[in-house]
Amino acid sequence: MSEFARRILVLFAHPALQKSRVNRVLIEGLRDLEGVTLHDLYEAYPDFGIDVAREQRLLLENDLIVLQHPLFWYSTPAILKEWQDLVLEHGWAYGSDGEALAGKLWLNAITTGGREVAYSADGHNRFTIRELLRPLEQTARLCSMEFLPPYGVHGTLGMRTEEIQAHAAEYRRLLSAFRDGQVDLDSARTAERLNADLDSIIRRGEA
Amino acid sequence: MHGQGFFFQAFVYLAAAVIAVPIAKRLGLGSVLGYLIAGMVIGPFGLGLIGAEGEDVMHFAEFGVVMMLFLIGLELRPALLWRMRGPILGTGGLQVGVTTVLLTAIGILLGLPWQTSLAVGMTLALSSTAIVLQTLNEKNLMGTDAGQSSFAVLLFQDIAVIPMLALMPLLAVGAVGTTTAANEYGTETATHATTWVEGLPPWEQTLVVLLAVAAIVLAGRYLLRPIFRVIASTRLRELFTAAALLLIIGIALLMAQVGLSPALGTFLAGVVLANSEYRHELESEIDPFKGLLLAVFFIAVGASVDFQLISDRPQLILGIVGGLMLIKFAVLFGLGRAFKMGLDQNFLFAFTLAQGGEFAFVLFSFASQNAVIPDDVTAPLIAAVAVSMALTPVLMLLNEKLIQPRFGTRESIEREPDEIHSSSPVIIAGFGRFGSIVGRFLRANGVRPTVLEYDSDRVELLRRLGLDVYYGDASRKDLLEAAGAGDARLLVIAMEDHTRVLALVETAQKHFPHLVILARASGRPEAYELQDQGVDHVYRETLDTSLRTGMDALRLLGRPGHQTYRSARTFRIHDEESVRDLGRMRHDRKAYFSAARERIQSLEELLLTEVQGPVENRDEGWDTDTLRQEYGGGEE
Numbered sequence: 001m002s003e004f005a006r007r008i009l010v011l012f013a014h015p016a017l018q019k020s021r022v023n024r025v026l027i028e029g030l031r032d033l034e035g036v037t038l039h040d041l042y043e044a045y046p047d048f049g050i051d052v053a054r055e056q057r058l059l060l061e062n063d064l065i066v067l068q069h070p071l072f073w074y075s076t077p078a079i080l081k082e083w084q085d086l087v088l089e090h091g092w093a094y095g096s097d098g099e100a101l102a103g104k105l106w107l108n109a110i111t112t113g114g115r116e117v118a119y120s121a122d123g124h125n126r127f128t129i130r131e132l133l134r135p136l137e138q139t140a141r142l143c144s145m146e147f148l149p150p151y152g153v154h155g156t157l158g159m160r161t162e163e164i165q166a167h168a169a170e171y172r173r174l175l176s177a178f179r180d181g182q183v184d185l186d187s188a189r190t191a192e193r194l195n196a197d198l199d200s201i202i203r204r205g206e207a
Numbered sequence: 208m209h210g211q212g213f214f215f216q217a218f219v220y221l222a223a224a225v226i227a228v229p230i231a232k233r234l235g236l237g238s239v240l241g242y243l244i245a246g247m248v249i250g251p252f253g254l255g256l257i258g259a260e261g262e263d264v265m266h267f268a269e270f271g272v273v274m275m276l277f278l279i280g281l282e283l284r285p286a287l288l289w290r291m292r293g294p295i296l297g298t299g300g301l302q303v304g305v306t307t308v309l310l311t312a313i314g315i316l317l318g319l320p321w322q323t324s325l326a327v328g329m330t331l332a333l334s335s336t337a338i339v340l341q342t343l344n345e346k347n348l349m350g351t352d353a354g355q356s357s358f359a360v361l362l363f364q365d366i367a368v369i370p371m372l373a374l375m376p377l378l379a380v381g382a383v384g385t386t387t388a389a390n391e392y393g394t395e396t397a398t399h400a401t402t403w404v405e406g407l408p409p410w411e412q413t414l415v416v417l418l419a420v421a422a423i424v425l426a427g428r429y430l431l432r433p434i435f436r437v438i439a440s441t442r443l444r445e446l447f448t449a450a451a452l453l454l455i456i457g458i459a460l461l462m463a464q465v466g467l468s469p470a471l472g473t474f475l476a477g478v479v480l481a482n483s484e485y486r487h488e489l490e491s492e493i494d495p496f497k498g499l500l501l502a503v504f505f506i507a508v509g510a511s512v513d514f515q516l517i518s519d520r521p522q523l524i525l526g527i528v529g530g531l532m533l534i535k536f537a538v539l540f541g542l543g544r545a546f547k548m549g550l551d552q553n554f555l556f557a558f559t560l561a562q563g564g565e566f567a568f569v570l571f572s573f574a575s576q577n578a579v580i581p582d583d584v585t586a587p588l589i590a591a592v593a594v595s596m597a598l599t600p601v602l603m604l605l606n607e608k609l610i611q612p613r614f615g616t617r618e619s620i621e622r623e624p625d626e627i628h629s630s631s632p633v634i635i636a637g638f639g640r641f642g643s644i645v646g647r648f649l650r651a652n653g654v655r656p657t658v659l660e661y662d663s664d665r666v667e668l669l670r671r672l673g674l675d676v677y678y679g680d681a682s683r684k685d686l687l688e689a690a691g692a693g694d695a696r697l698l699v700i701a702m703e704d705h706t707r708v709l710a711l712v713e714t715a716q717k718h719f720p721h722l723v724i725l726a727r728a729s730g731r732p733e734a735y736e737l738q739d740q741g742v743d744h745v746y747r748e749t750l751d752t753s754l755r756t757g758m759d760a761l762r763l764l765g766r767p768g769h770q771t772y773r774s775a776r777t778f779r780i781h782d783e784e785s786v787r788d789l790g791r792m793r794h795d796r797k798a799y800f801s802a803a804r805e806r807i808q809s810l811e812e813l814l815l816t817e818v819q820g821p822v823e824n825r826d827e828g829w830d831t832d833t834l835r836q837e838y839g840g841g842e843e
Contacts (some may be wrong), residue, residue, distance in 0.1 A: 039468075047776065091833050
């Protein structure tokens with residue numbers, strides 16, 4: 001069905017896209033990227049009426065599931081929580097018979113207003129991003145999925161347009177590499193966040 | 208051949224138009240050129256089907272210009288006009304001033320008396336409102352920089368005509384004849400009466416003029432709308448048409464009486480009525496008359512081109528035409544430069560206005576009657592003006608095909624919604640119980656819909672509340688067009704009468720296939736019919752309210768809020784799905800019944816599962832049954 005190494009589903013959640021500066025640019029950068037299915041949850045389900053069957057079908061059709069969202073109260077925007085509650089059903093995603101998602105990759109692509117230094121034991125937020133994402137990490141694990149270190153854009157509050165553009169280009173490059181099978185998963189697993197050093201996790205010229 | 212009565216003339220004119228214009232359009236020449244050529248063909252120098260009476264016809268048909276300016280006024284709200292005062296006075300004033308000075312100087316250099324030279328210079332400084340605006344409209348260029356500037360210049364020229372007429376008798380070099388200044392386009396009728404201002408001292412003349420203008424403004428504001436409302440409430444369309452024509456002719460007569468340009472007067476009336484709810488209806492009533500009269504006018508201009516004179520003295524005529532257009536072009540181009548117009552726009556602007564105007568025909572005969580210009584001077588000038596007018600569409604075509612492609616940007620590139628055509632993306636047809644809620648909601652979200660409503664009392668009421676509501680039957684193509692259906696994206700059909708809803712759907716789909724239609728249906732049968740017509744967005748008017756009632760009933764019975772809400776949503780989705788499916792099947796009655804039964808059954812089942820437990824994949828994520836089975840150790 002697809003000539004790509006991995007098919008990618010981006011579950012995008014931002015309740016007020018018109019107010020977004022960074023997420024909007026990140027998502028725009030993916031619009032024409034082949035092999036990537038963009039799924040804007042707030043646009044598709046303005047009243048939170050999530051179509052469970054459709055969501056499960058989308059998950060089955062893809063290999064890398066990206067949850068792209070701003071970090072709200074150290075977690076996802078509300079609709080992504082609703083999505084987890086409804087779509088990741090017992091007996092389908094987890095439980096003794098729940099193997100539908102086994103082996104797929106889970107990636108959070110997160111934006112935060114605060115700078116990265118604020119997310120540390122000494123920082124304002126006291127925990128690292130990775131620590132704060134533990135509930136999601138465990139969710140992925142319970143669904144037999146592999147949870148990857150997040151892709152993170154931090155300090156968005158004062159970010160200049162050129163920086164945002166650079167992040168968008170980087171994000172596109174990362175997803176293209178996943179799609180083409182050029183990401184070295186072994187080194188990716190050890191990164192604190194995937195975009196700390198993209199060159200070290202993307203292999204050249206293969207796939 | 209001539210003089211065989213009105214019907215023969217009408218037949219000749221109409222036949223010429225019907226034959227020539229489609230050919231011209233097919234060849235990409237535009238309708239104006241088509242009419243002009245048709246006129247040349249049937250004129251005294253062509254087939255000779257029309258003769259000297261062509262000139263009278265021309266004067267009569269100039270009334271089309273008056274109507275055109277009324278229509279332009281209708282599109283120009285007072286605030287917009289006020290914003291254009293800079294271009295009108297600046298660009299327009301300089302164009303008339305500089306061109307007049309240059310042409311006068313040339314006249315003097317050629318040995319004409321300065322009075323004659325000035326009269327000729329002033330007259331030739333004017334351009335042809337009829338040809339320019341018609342061509343710009345047809346090519347959809349009114350919204351461009353050049354279009355707006357051209358319009359501003361033409362408007363100034365129309366105002367400048369008044370002092371020119373006043374000045375003309377003062378320039379007399381011989382014995383002065385007496386002709387009234389009102390002998391201007393479209394007011395042949397008025398010339399037989401003496402005007403009111405004749406013989407009055409200048410300050411009283413000014414006073415009368417000001418009073419007349421004030422009368423138009425006040426009547427437009429306070430008198431016309433109630434009158435139109437009464438007329439509209441009779442629902443006799445021809446009465447409305449008659450009233451609209453009466454208005455324009457009345458103003459033209461009044462203006463002629465006080466010595467003002469009728470075109471200016473009706474333009475003013477148009478501006479005053481631009482904010483009225485009858486604007487679109489007036490537009491669509493007057494438009495055919497304007498179109499027809501302008502067509503006759505263009506044919507008459509074509510017929511009046513004096514090929515005899517041209518072939519007798521070709522160098523002279525062509526020299527005048529060439530010199531005139533060159534000078535006008537140069538002045539316009541220079542002005543465009545000075546006002547920082549883009550090069551492509553500047554070319555368009557300069558080519559568009561480089562001709563002599565229809566007003567020259569009137570002014571020259573007026574001038575020769577007043578002995579300002581001798582006949583042997585006016586004859587070649589009139590011929591030259593006619594030729595320059597006929598050349599204008601050709602020049603614009605050359606500009607479009609040869610010059611514009613050299614620039615990166617085409618002049619027809621759509622700009623942001625501009626001042627004159629500030630049309631809304633949404634048209635709401637019908638503003639009763641249903642449409643008013645849609646409209647209010649859109650407005651609350653910053654979208655100002657254009658509203659069409661057929662009940663004139665309601666229109667009046669809503670307008671008093673400050674809404675943009677227009678009177679008219681939305682299922683008429685011309686009214687839809689006037690309401691901006693060509694530019695709008697959505698058409699909300701919120702009328703109650705289903706027959707009229709269907710009629711409007713048909714009109715809209717036929718003439719404006721780009722419009723997305725959102726239609727109101729009272730119930731299932733109506734929804735089926737709309738679906739059959741290919742309308743994707745159909746709204747049964749009671750569905751949502753009934754469901755909300757049902758939801759509240761359930762909640763008052765103590766059902767949990769969120770679950771009730773979700774259940775109502777599921778109900779609605781399935782109900783709408785079933786309308787879609789059954790709509791397709793209903794032509795086969797047997798299939799309809801079995802499917803309907805099946806639908807109801809599945810709906811019942813679905814609703815039960817919402818409340819009583821999981822059967823399908825409904826919100827299973829929130830259910831703990833399977834979890835209890837797997838991890839709960841079977842207690843309970």
